[in-house]
Amino acid sequence: MIAKQRKAHKLVWLLMAVVVPILLFFAIKDLDFAANIKATETTEQFKVELVKDRTILITLSKPLPSSSSVLYEIDAAGKLGKVMGQLQGKGTYEFQVSEAASGIAIVDKIKNENIYTTTF
Amino acid sequence: MGLDYKLVLWNKHKKNYDKLIALGMVLYLIVFFVLSLVTNAEMTAETIIIRAFGSLAIILLHLILVIGPLTRLNPNYLPILYNRRHLGVSMFLAALIHGVFSTINFHTLGSKNPIESIFTSNMDYGSLTNFPFQVLGFLALLILFVMASTSHDFFLKNLSPKIWKRLHMLVYLAYSLIVLHVFLGAFQQETSPFAIGVLCLGFVLITGLHLTAAFKEGKIDSFKASKDSDGWLEVCTTGEIEESRAKIFTVEGERIAVFKNEGKLSAIHNVCKHQGGPLGEGKIVDGCITCPWHGYQYLPHNGQSPPPFTEKVKTYQLKVVNGFVYVNPNAYEEGTEVTPISC
Amino acid sequence: MKKNDEFYIGYVDEVGTETKTTLKRFVLYSLITLVVVGFLFSFFQETAVNSSFDFNEPTKVSGIYHETPYPMLRVQLADDIYKDILLLGFGKFGPNQYLNAIKSENGSLVNKALTIEGQLIYYNGQTLLEIDDSQKITLSGSVNRNEIKKPSSIGQIELEGEIVDPKCYFGVMKPGFGKIHRSCAALCISGGIPPVLVATNEQETDDYFLLTNLKGEPIHQDILPFIGQPAKLLGELSELGDWKVLKIDVDRIEKLGKASSIY
Numbered sequence: 003m004i005a006k007q008r009k010a011h012k013l014v015w016l017l018m019a020v021v022v023p024i025l026l027f028f029a030i031k032d033l034d035f036a037a038n039i040k041a042t043e044t045t046e047q048f049k050v051e052l053v054k055d056r057t058i059l060i061t062l063s064k065p066l067p068s069s070s071s072v073l074y075e076i077d078a079a080g081k082l083g084k085v086m087g088q089l090q091g092k093g094t095y096e097f098q099v100s101e102a103a104s105g106i107a108i109v110d111k112i113k114n115e116n117i118y119t120t121t122f
Numbered sequence: 123m124g125l126d127y128k129l130v131l132w133n134k135h136k137k138n139y140d141k142l143i144a145l146g147m148v149l150y151l152i153v154f155f156v157l158s159l160v161t162n163a164e165m166t167a168e169t170i171i172i173r174a175f176g177s178l179a180i181i182l183l184h185l186i187l188v189i190g191p192l193t194r195l196n197p198n199y200l201p202i203l204y205n206r207r208h209l210g211v212s213m214f215l216a217a218l219i220h221g222v223f224s225t226i227n228f229h230t231l232g233s234k235n236p237i238e239s240i241f242t243s244n245m246d247y248g249s250l251t252n253f254p255f256q257v258l259g260f261l262a263l264l265i266l267f268v269m270a271s272t273s274h275d276f277f278l279k280n281l282s283p284k285i286w287k288r289l290h291m292l293v294y295l296a297y298s299l300i301v302l303h304v305f306l307g308a309f310q311q312e313t314s315p316f317a318i319g320v321l322c323l324g325f326v327l328i329t330g331l332h333l334t335a336a337f338k339e340g341k342i343d344s345f346k347a348s349k350d351s352d353g354w355l356e357v358c359t360t361g362e363i364e365e366s367r368a369k370i371f372t373v374e375g376e377r378i379a380v381f382k383n384e385g386k387l388s389a390i391h392n393v394c395k396h397q398g399g400p401l402g403e404g405k406i407v408d409g410c411i412t413c414p415w416h417g418y419q420y421l422p423h424n425g426q427s428p429p430p431f432t433e434k435v436k437t438y439q440l441k442v443v444n445g446f447v448y449v450n451p452n453a454y455e456e457g458t459e460v461t462p463i464s465c
Numbered sequence: 466m467k468k469n470d471e472f473y474i475g476y477v478d479e480v481g482t483e484t485k486t487t488l489k490r491f492v493l494y495s496l497i498t499l500v501v502v503g504f505l506f507s508f509f510q511e512t513a514v515n516s517s518f519d520f521n522e523p524t525k526v527s528g529i530y531h532e533t534p535y536p537m538l539r540v541q542l543a544d545d546i547y548k549d550i551l552l553l554g555f556g557k558f559g560p561n562q563y564l565n566a567i568k569s570e571n572g573s574l575v576n577k578a579l580t581i582e583g584q585l586i587y588y589n590g591q592t593l594l595e596i597d598d599s600q601k602i603t604l605s606g607s608v609n610r611n612e613i614k615k616p617s618s619i620g621q622i623e624l625e626g627e628i629v630d631p632k633c634y635f636g637v638m639k640p641g642f643g644k645i646h647r648s649c650a651a652l653c654i655s656g657g658i659p660p661v662l663v664a665t666n667e668q669e670t671d672d673y674f675l676l677t678n679l680k681g682e683p684i685h686q687d688i689l690p691f692i693g694q695p696a697k698l699l700g701e702l703s704e705l706g707d708w709k710v711l712k713i714d715v716d717r718i719e720k721l722g723k724a725s726s727i728y
Contacts, residue, residue, distance in 0.1 A: 004284075004376075004377075004393055004398060005343055005372075005375050005376065005377065007287060007291075007398065008336070008339050008340075008343065010291065011291070011332070011336060012333075012336035012337075012339075012340065014291070014294050015294070015329060015332040015333050015336060016333065018294065018298055018329060019329045019333060021298075022298055022301060022302075022325065022329075023325070025250070025302060025305075026301065026302075026305050026322070026325070028250055028251075029250060029251060029302070029305040029306055029309070029310075030305060030309060030313075030318060032251070032723065033309070033310070033313045034313060035313050035314075035315045035318075064515065065514070065515060065516075065588060065589035065590065067515045067516075067517055067587075068587065069517075069524075069548075069585045069587040069592045070540075070542055070548045070592060071590075072542050072543055072546060085543040085544060085546060087546070088542065088543075088546050088548075089590070090589075090590030090591075090707065091589040091590035091591070091670060091671065092589060092590075092670045092671075093668065093670055111540075111542040111543065112524065112526060112540060112542070112548065112550075112585065112592065113524055113585070131476075133475060133476050133478075134478050135475055135476075135478075135480075136475070142492055145496070146495060146496055146499050149496060149499055149500060149503075150499045150500070150502075150503045151503075153499075153500055153503035153504055153507065154503045154506065154507040155507075157503070157504060157507035157508050158507045158510065161507070161508055161510075162510055162512055162513055164512070164513040164514060164515050164516075164639065165510070165513040165639055166513070166638065166639045168638075169513070169638070169639055169640075173506070173507075173510070174507075177502070177503075177506045181498070181499060181502050185495055185498075192491075196487070198471070198483055198484045198486075198487035198488075199487060199488075199491065200473055200484075201473045201475070201480070201484060201488055202488065202491060204473075204475045205475070227638070227649070228646070228648055228649035228652075229648070229649070229652065230556075231555070231556025231557050231558075232556060232557035232558075232652035232653070232655075232656050233557065233558070233652065233655060233656045234652060234655075239648065239652055240648070243647070243648030243649070243651040243652050244647050244648045244651060244693075245690065246690075251644075251722075252644070252694060254648065255644070256648060306644075307644060307645055308645060310643070310644040310645075311511070311640065311643040311644050311645050312509075312510060312511055312645075314505070314509035314510070316505040316509050317505060317506050317509060320502055320505055320506070364470075367470075404472070405470075405472040407472065407474065412472070412474060414472070414473075416475060417474040417475050417476055417477075
């Protein structure tokens with residue numbers, strides 16, 4: 003390299019050493035770094051509890067990956083029975099099941115897929 | 123060497139060099155893809171591709187940028203410099219995949235031309251954290267494209283080494299743009315302290331090495347020789363120069379290499395005609411001064427490349443008085459014969 | 466050979482021992498760096514959500530068409546159980562180009578039964594349908610007996626959240642929000658996809674609000690400067706099936722200039 007190029011290199015890096023860190027500092031100074039620390043998913047994503055008085059609690063701590071989620075009772079013959087309601091986003095849902103029910107099922111009625119079945 | 127376009131001349135070292143580049147890139151991509159798929163199963167393929175190739179290009183750019191100053195600080199690194207442009211082209215290809223996938227993903231199938239969309243979909247040019255970071259990446263990719271497409275010696279010759287070097291110094295601008303592209307883009311959303319830390323560390327490393335090398339070189343440039351009554355400059359004693367090697371002196375702003383070949387001294391301009399490599403850091407091999415950067419050769423007594431090559435550098439007149447070497451600061455025309463002097 | 470007398474020439478096979486050692490070390494460190502950095506960059510990514518886009522898997526969906534003011538299909542899932550599916554177009558466009566083709570032949574579609582074959586997009590209880598061809602929309606002719614009424618106002622509400630384009634947010638892209646995705650969201654919304662505000666409520670779950678102007682008409686271009694960043698919105702809330710609708714004055718949207726809570 004010739005002397006001019008060496009000088010140009012030196013100037014460029016001196017300039018970068020000053021300007022770039024200032025820009026980078028202001029770019030990240032308000033970021034919330036703690037938010038990124040990976041939360042270990044210990045909670046169950048999907049929980050069905052049968053509490054007293056034939057009440058069912060369904061907890062979705064993660065959304066169901068379905069285009070619709072209709073909750074059915076499963077009758078004594080093991081077939082889909084009465085419609086109990088619909089599940090939507092994350093949250094806790096409470097339903098009453100009838101005496102005759104032997105379980106519950108979640109069905110995606112748009113895509114006609116059975117998502118989940120459980121018997122008591 | 124002529125101006126006609128020659129394909130890459132392959133040799134053993136070049137092949138190994140390229141194999142290692144491929145190995146490194148494949149290794150990185152495997153680590154990135156496997157870990158992303160295992161730890162983040164819901165991620166879409168496009169996102170993984172965009173991130174894997176973007177981050178790969180940045181890491182390769184860091185590698186490229188440390189090579190230059192490393193060779194200034196320790197000549198043992200010179201072999202890595204030899205084919206640095208292969209690393210550059212590989213890095214450009216990774217960056218191109220990142221850029222093309224991002225543009226397709228975010229800017230196609232819409233009501234605007236994708237390139238227009240890059241510049242106009244986010245108009246917060248006045249803000250730093252909301253700045254349209256994709257514009258920075260796009261400009262950096264343009265620079266890398268120009269560099270990769272002119273990386274062959276054909277363009278080096280046609281553009282002249284001076285303009286070529288100036289063009290390729292744009293890599294520093296590209297690096298700055300890319301770092302900002304990441305800090306104002308990905309890091310605004312993906313705030314992993316590790317990822318941010320890696321790039322901060324990278325910046326400190328690269329800037330530190332470049333400045334260290336620059337200050338070391340600055341010392342050579344500030345060398346002041348004393349003049350004798352004829353205006354000749356006293357540079358060193360004859361014993362200070364090793365056989366087949368040279369010492370470099372700065373004479374009126376220009377670097378001169380004083381070589382010792384078979385006990386005789388010759389002086390030529392220090393700058394190689396190919397890419398401006400430091401001839402004085404080269405060695406005399408088979409009677410020819412050999413440039414440490416890419417092995418271009420010159421005869422010590424006339425500064426000409428041995429036939430069939432046609433490169434020529436300036437030569438200088440020397441004299442030895444009482445064991446001290448003196449240089450006439452007025453250079454001869456390029457390729458002028460000067461009889462080597464005994465010491 | 467003296468120390469320091471090694472000299473590497475690219476086209477000569479021989480390499481000095483010290484140079485070799487330096488090169489081997491450099492290659493080793495470079496490969497280690499690549500693996501370590503590959504690990505750090507890939508392992509510490511934000512976890513993608515389980516949203517879905519049924520790309521290349523079309524589904525036929527039948528329901529009653531309505532506009533609130535954005536085109537939707539109300540699908541009956543069971544007695545008294547409905548799902549309101551937001552309609553979208555191909556690429557970064559709204560559904561109107563396809564619907565207009567049907568409207569030009571049949572007049573208003575509101576309260577009429579349609580069957581549409583398209584690609585479903587769904588996440589967290591919300592479902593959307595991408596239409597890519599007006600040929601895939603069929604009008605069954607029957608008019609809905611229980612006319613779908615315009616939603617009535619619940620009251621004024623102030624919300625903090627991020628305005629997203631629902632197509633990407635609910636499944637097409639991951640992440641389909643935030644700074645990285647912002648220009649794509651702007652392109653989607655300017656192409657006719659309805660703007661949606663994602664706001665986190667007290668139960669730490671997300672609520673979704675379709676945004677309209679104060680007259681309840683669609684907004685697209687005017688809202689572009691506020692997309693993909695935390696903002697505070699004041700508006701009149703109404704609810705229609707699965708979607709909430711917020712009538713807002715775009716000029717009163719406040720940019721918050723801080724990290725979004727939906728990350």
